[in-house]
Amino acid sequence: MSPMLEVKNITKQYGEGEARVMALNGVSLVAEKGDFIAIMGPSGCGKSTLLNVIGGLERLTGGEVVLEGQRIDTLDEDAFVGARRGKIAYVFQQFHLLASLTALENVMLPLVLAGTKSDHQREALAILSKVGLEKRARHRPAQLSGGEQQRVAIARALVNNPSLLLADEPTGNMDQKTSNEILEMFSRLNREGQTIMMVTHDPVIARFADRVVNLKDGQVVNGSN
Amino acid sequence: MRLHHIVAKDSLARKRRMLFAAFGIVIGIMTVVGILTVARSGRAQLYEQLERYGPNLTILPAVSSLDVRMGSLSLGQLGVGENYIAQDKVPVIREITDRLIRTSLDIRVPGPIATVAPELYATTQVKGANVMVVGMDGEAQRAIKSWWIVKEGAYPAGNDALVGHTAASLLGLKVGDEVVIGKQVTMVSGVLDETGSVDDSQIFLPLTVVQDAVGKSGLISAVNVRALCTACPVSVIADEINQTLTGVRAVAVKQVAETEMGMLSRINTFLLAIAGITLLVGLFGVVNTMMAAVNERVRDIGILRAVGASRNQILKMFVYEAVAIGIAGGLAGYLSGTLLAFVIGPLIFKGAPIGFVPSYIGVSLLLSIVVAILASIYPAYRATKIKVADSLRSL
Ligand SMILES: Nc1ncnc2c1ncn2[C@@H]1O[C@H](COP(=O)(O)OP(=O)(O)OP(=O)(O)O)[C@@H](O)[C@H]1O
Ligand SMILES: [Mg+2]
Numbered sequence: 016m017s018p019m020l021e022v023k024n025i026t027k028q029y030g031e032g033e034a035r036v037m038a039l040n041g042v043s044l045v046a047e048k049g050d051f052i053a054i055m056g057p058s059g060c061g062k063s064t065l066l067n068v069i070g071g072l073e074r075l076t077g078g079e080v081v082l083e084g085q086r087i088d089t090l091d092e093d094a095f096v097g098a099r100r101g102k103i104a105y106v107f108q109q110f111h112l113l114a115s116l117t118a119l120e121n122v123m124l125p126l127v128l129a130g131t132k133s134d135h136q137r138e139a140l141a142i143l144s145k146v147g148l149e150k151r152a153r154h155r156p157a158q159l160s161g162g163e164q165q166r167v168a169i170a171r172a173l174v175n176n177p178s179l180l181l182a183d184e185p186t187g188n189m190d191q192k193t194s195n196e197i198l199e200m201f202s203r204l205n206r207e208g209q210t211i212m213m214v215t216h217d218p219v220i221a222r223f224a225d226r227v228v229n230l231k232d233g234q235v236v237n238g239s240n
Numbered sequence: 241m242r243l244h245h246i247v248a249k250d251s252l253a254r255k256r257r258m259l260f261a262a263f264g265i266v267i268g269i270m271t272v273v274g275i276l277t278v279a280r281s282g283r284a285q286l287y288e289q290l291e292r293y294g295p296n297l298t299i300l301p302a303v304s305s306l307d308v309r310m311g312s313l314s315l316g317q318l319g320v321g322e323n324y325i326a327q328d329k330v331p332v333i334r335e336i337t338d339r340l341i342r343t344s345l346d347i348r349v350p351g352p353i354a355t356v357a358p359e360l361y362a363t364t365q366v367k368g369a370n371v372m373v374v375g376m377d378g379e380a381q382r383a384i385k386s387w388w389i390v391k392e393g394a395y396p397a398g399n400d401a402l403v404g405h406t407a408a409s410l411l412g413l414k415v416g417d418e419v420v421i422g423k424q425v426t427m428v429s430g431v432l433d434e435t436g437s438v439d440d441s442q443i444f445l446p447l448t449v450v451q452d453a454v455g456k457s458g459l460i461s462a463v464n465v466r467a468l469c470t471a472c473p474v475s476v477i478a479d480e481i482n483q484t485l486t487g488v489r490a491v492a493v494k495q496v497a498e499t500e501m502g503m504l505s506r507i508n509t510f511l512l513a514i515a516g517i518t519l520l521v522g523l524f525g526v527v528n529t530m531m532a533a534v535n536e537r538v539r540d541i542g543i544l545r546a547v548g549a550s551r552n553q554i555l556k557m558f559v560y561e562a563v564a565i566g567i568a569g570g571l572a573g574y575l576s577g578t579l580l581a582f583v584i585g586p587l588i589f590k591g592a593p594i595g596f597v598p599s600y601i602g603v604s605l606l607l608s609i610v611v612a613i614l615a616s617i618y619p620a621y622r623a624t625k626i627k628v629a630d631s632l633r634s635l
Contacts, residue, residue, distance in 0.1 A: 092550075092551060127241050
């Protein structure tokens with residue numbers, strides 16, 4: 016059986032000529048179902064770019080991305096939207112919630128956009144209570160703490176039952192205690208079978224993962240554990 | 241929650257921007273509705289005034305004056321022809337008029353269409369003064385002179401007389417007084433209100449009474465024809481009457497009306513062109529605002545794309561917003577345009593009544609929604625081109 020995610024020798028180039036930056040320079044890695052992978056490396060080494068390319072937020076310059084046996088890097092934008100729904104979900108360092116929507120509505124968003132026939136509100140509420148925020152369902156992001164906002168963002172990522180959860184420094188904006196709560200939540204999700212790929216530059220945080228991929232100048236320098 | 245709910249919530253959170261976008265449309269629609277409403281009332285007023293011109297067609301005896309000369313010696317002028325028209329020509333005139341109107345306007349219903357009113361002019365003495373007496377067909381006359389108002393008494397029936405305003409006051413005639421013409425004695429049944437025309441100094445009697453009194457049975461002095469339609473082929477009718485009947489001369493009284501109407505519609509077109517330009521300027525205002533709205537939402541669009549929105553869905557959201565702006569702008573534009581008409585209408589057409597024209601609501605809405613969507617096409621297209629990763633990277 017093919018692995019959940021296979022990244023084969025990908026490159027990503029920004030700019031041309033003098034301004035040329037090779038953000039990714041031949042990265043390969045494999046993620047199996049149930050993996051919790053931490054991607055580490057110094058600032059500017061291409062961690063975010065790697066995640067964005069896998070998540071389809073950005074097109075790659077060379078190489079292949081194969082998700083559950085389907086090559087997704089060659090899909091056009093519109094086909095990609097369909098291929099990604101329910102398979103890949105994102106959690107960002109800046110939470111990226113819509114300010115005009117309540118917590119509940121933010122969580123419902125992926126279901127609404129995917130146009131699933133299910134009861135969006137009920138499903139979203141169930142996920143919100145899973146991250147312990149059912150009492151904050153009607154609050155807007157501005158009325159929530161950073162940790163709470165990130166939990167809403169995690170609920171939003173989980174609501175479509177994604178095969179792969181991508182997280183780019185999800186605790187980067189938090190104090191120690193809140194950060195630990197969020198990371199505990201990731202661990203719990205992973206124990207329940209959720210595949211997670213998380214970017215961090217903090218070795219302490221990387222310890223929550225069961226495998227670390229080290230990047231330097233757009234290349235994998237070692238894969239430990 | 242559906243796509244348009246997301247748009248509604250976001251738009252409500254940016255009320256000021258939305259109001260600003262709608263404002264450009266409101267100004268444009270306001271101008272259009274204002275001009276249309278004022279022009280409409282002006283046209284109504286003009287039609288009403290045209291009605292007052294009375295007959296569309298007047299048929300008179302063909303009295304022509306010939307210069308009689310012998311060599312270079314002028315022998316003066318000689319009147320040729322009669323001063324009267326035979327009354328049996330009236331049915332022919334009616335037939336020609338109705339037939340031509342029928343073919344020109346494609347009317348299939350039978351029955352008379354135009355009003356044909358014969359008149360016979362004579363003079364008589366009332367209380368020692370000479371007065372012009374008009375013999376008329378009471379019903380036809382009333383239909384032709386629709387502006388007549390009987391001030392005292394009632395419109396005459398039988399052999400009674402109707403007296404013009406000036407004649408009544410000069411001669412001291414009142415309802416119930418006697419008027420004698422030839423051997424006929426009649427009674428005044430009504431006095432007309434002032435009309436500002438020759439009618440004021442005349443006395444109106446039944447045609448047969450005047451014919452008997454002056455010994456002109458079967459003769460009339462003139463025929464007035466009124467078709468009560470603005471698109472009637474009056475000059476064609478006049479031509480055919482002139483060719484068919486001898487001894488008469490038909491004159492169309494319609495040219496004046498047509499000139500005035502043409503003028504009004506040219507002014508109308510000009511004003512609407514100005515309104516169109518206003519609307520166009522408004523459109524660019526909306527493009528500007530919508531473009532700013534897209535820039536303001538770059539991050540939100542990135543978020544939506546990241547959680548599964550297709551480019552198509554982003555496009556749709558902007559179209560929904562445009563439709564909402566269009567509806568709001570259209571309604572507000574209709575209301576303010578009508579108010580504008582109430583203010584400027586009386587300055588342009590004195591005394592023309594201005595009113596709400598409900599059918600312009602639909603026009604306003606259609607126009608403003610079209611403008612709003614046109615204005616949103618480019619900004620919405622730009623929104624779909626936003627690079628998701630870049631929009632989310634910035635802090
Ligand atoms: N849109 C872009 N245009 C040009 N260069 C870019 C662009 N995005 C990223 N880069 C460059 O690509 C390289 C990798 O960037 P990336 O954001 O992936 O780094 P990172 O490892 O996530 O860093 P950090 O830890 O600071 O978030 C950097 O040198 C960055 O300047
Ligand atoms: Mg980064």
